[in-house]
Amino acid sequence: MQRFIIEMGMGNDQYGQDYTKAAARAIEDAIRHSSIPMFDALGVDHMKMAVQVTVGVQKPKAVDCVALAEKLPRGQVTVKAVLGGLDVTNPDSGNVLVMASAAVEAFLNPEDLAG
Template sequence: MEHLLFIQTGFGVDVHGQDVTKASVRAIINAIHTNSMPGIKNLLPNQDLNNMKVNIKLAVPCDKDKLNIERVKQEIPYGTVTVEVLDGGMVTSSGIYLEDKGDQNDLMYIVNASVETGY
């Protein structure tokens, strides 16, 4: 990405089920769904949203091999999307084990996201 225009940050949690993809998707939603970029088309080449480049950085605490990158990319509707997976986030106790919620243990996964947008 030659021209960085915006950086949005967020976090996501999977309280039950220990699903790092679910926590990552929630982190991206948290980062992008409370913002509006009404002038972005005017900044992109040919005023085309598909010329946008989006780099997602995810700080993931564990189970990186289980992270579904293609599912993560689906949260970005336009442009070329890349994903970087970094060490970070947190694993901590949810305080309760609920088998009917898919829990394997009482842990919850917390993922941090940085969504960089430009061209």
């Protein structure tokens, strides 16, 4: 497989301390501005694409990777959560703001691009 796309994004949850929500927002940020006309132009089935998503948060075990994978509309998706991101505590309220980062990578077999 050859990687042909990598997008990065950041998301947060300011009040709920929800790591999955922050990760979903980071993934959305990463893909929000992407348009890949290659599939139509070359007649490639987008389901042949492997999509690997890595999200970084301070509590990786708190991320529902299956739910995140189900939200991506194209390709064969895998999501993994790793240690990263940032938790910021508001000193006035004690509320923890959760920040997540995401890398979305897409792969295809070079033979699939030959048409």
